[in-house]
Amino acid sequence: MKLNLKRWYPPFKDRSVVFLNILKQGQVTKAKNYALATYSMIRRPDVVKNYPILLVVEPGNVCNLSCALCTTGQRDPTRNKMMLEFKNFKKLMDQVGKYAIHLDLYNWGEPFINLHIFKMIKYAKKFKIKVEISSNLNFYNEKIGRQVIKSGLDTLICSIHGGSQKTYEKYMVGGNFEKAVTNLKNLIELKKKMQSQTPKLRWRFVVFRHNEHEVEKTRKFAQSLDVEFEDLPMKMSLGSDVPTVKREIWEKRDWIPKNPKYNIYDVEKRERKDKDLDCFWPWEMISIGAHGAVQPCCVFYAQKFDFGNVFQEPFKSVWNNRYYQISRKILREKIRNNMETVCGPCLASGFLPM
Numbered sequence: 001m002k003l004n005l006k007r008w009y010p011p012f013k014d015r016s017v018v019f020l021n022i023l024k025q026g027q028v029t030k031a032k033n034y035a036l037a038t039y040s041m042i043r044r045p046d047v048v049k050n051y052p053i054l055l056v057v058e059p060g061n062v063c064n065l066s067c068a069l070c071t072t073g074q075r076d077p078t079r080n081k082m083m084l085e086f087k088n089f090k091k092l093m094d095q096v097g098k099y100a101i102h103l104d105l106y107n108w109g110e111p112f113i114n115l116h117i118f119k120m121i122k123y124a125k126k127f128k129i130k131v132e133i134s135s136n137l138n139f140y141n142e143k144i145g146r147q148v149i150k151s152g153l154d155t156l157i158c159s160i161h162g163g164s165q166k167t168y169e170k171y172m173v174g175g176n177f178e179k180a181v182t183n184l185k186n187l188i189e190l191k192k193k194m195q196s197q198t199p200k201l202r203w204r205f206v207v208f209r210h211n212e213h214e215v216e217k218t219r220k221f222a223q224s225l226d227v228e229f230e231d232l233p234m235k236m237s238l239g240s241d242v243p244t245v246k247r248e249i250w251e252k253r254d255w256i257p258k259n260p261k262y263n264i265y266d267v268e269k270r271e272r273k274d275k276d277l278d279c280f281w282p283w284e285m286i287s288i289g290a291h292g293a294v295q296p297c298c299v300f301y302a303q304k305f306d307f308g309n310v311f312q313e314p315f316k317s318v319w320n321n322r323y324y325q326i327s328r329k330i331l332r333e334k335i336r337n338n339m340e341t342v343c344g345p346c347l348a349s350g351f352l353p354m
Contacts, residue, residue: 022101027128033099040283044332046325048283051099051315055129056287056298057092058107059084059114064139066173069234069252071301072108073173078302084290086116088311090123092288095315097127106134106157107287107298112144121151130154134204136172137180145183145190153199157230158184161206163214163221170210188225202228207262208255215262233262241302242345246270277351282328282343286319294318296327296343305342 015038022031036050060083067073103124111117111133124131134157148156160180162168168177187201203222207215215231222229234255236248249256249270257263266273279297281287287298292311295301307327308318318324327343329335336348 018101025128029098030101030128034101037284041280044280044283044328046328047320048328050284051096051319052284052286053100054102054104054285055096055100056104056107056285057084057089058109058288058290059105059111059117059120060290061108061301062113063108063110063136064113065110065136065175068171068173069255070108076301079289080291082290083114084116084120086119086123088292089116089120092310092315093124093127095310097124097129100127100129103129103131104134104298105131108289108301110136110139112139118147118151121153125152132157133199134159136160136175137183138175140183140186142186142190145187146194148187148199149190149194149196155202156187156199157202157204158227159204159206160184161204161208162211163205163218167211167214171206171208184227185225188227200228202230204230204232206232206234207257207259208234209257210255212257212259212262231262233257233264236265242342242349245349272350279331279343279347279351282324282331296323296341296346300342307341 015034019031019034019038022034033050034053036048037053040048040050060081061072061079062081062083063070063072065073066075105111105117105120105124112135114120117133121131121133131153132155133153136159158180159172160168160177161171162177165177168180169175184201184203191197191201203218205211205215205218219229219231234257236245236252247270249265249267253267256265256267264273265271281297285297287295288310289295292309293303294307294310295305296307307323308321310318323341326338327341330338330341330343330347334347335344338344
């Protein structure tokens, strides 16, 4: 198989720079693993020698809001609601922390609800990992703000999908726009008072049809606060089965933005517009639920998609088990009719949830 140097996962476009930076910091084990991961990403074997370089670990699949298209927000019953225990987080980090360079400590819930979240951040930072969290900032007070800053968190994503209460609450059901913005301002002031450069604050604005007219206004507002602004197109699935995504594109068509910049779906064909997609999750990244369940990526939620459980088995045995080997082969060879794992139908659908 020829090396395909065009196949790069976007967050790590310049691999050589990242590698050298890790090495300069004296993190030889991480640098070696990063090099092995790069090799795996290019060659894409069934069995890999590297550990994942990016971890998505869920502190809990519980949320204080009822977001309209979110599996957790809609109280999906296919998973028991639970919080990640610190002892399990520690067990996981002790196995993979010295290899990973980035940790998304969030997925299907509001991270600040977990009482051990700051203890987890501090423990992860012992392994010199960049830690990122996403919060709706509706479950927040100044005490939490101070803990956020003291914990060493690198980035806090502030999920505020709207520029006014009217547009915000249409998706973020049960949320308060003014409260989220006030809490964001509080964090900004706390950073100044505590003379801290971290965490970096990022306003994440998922664009829907009902709020697309507010994107530029909200961008300017975020910039006036000296906060990074990130506008993202809405995506389907959010945990549902792949075959249902095509139906969801039609059923949720009124949510899809009209602006081509934010519309990634062809509603009539019920497929993505950008078909030239690839997926590298099984070689470099892993998604782990609060229950320890491993899924092929952070998009899927249902238990039937699980690849194993890292709280019940050694991490390495899960990372190279039968499910992973099948999925790697499916994605490498573009086997669209292989339905042994969810990666097959996902590929066949044109990676609709990505």
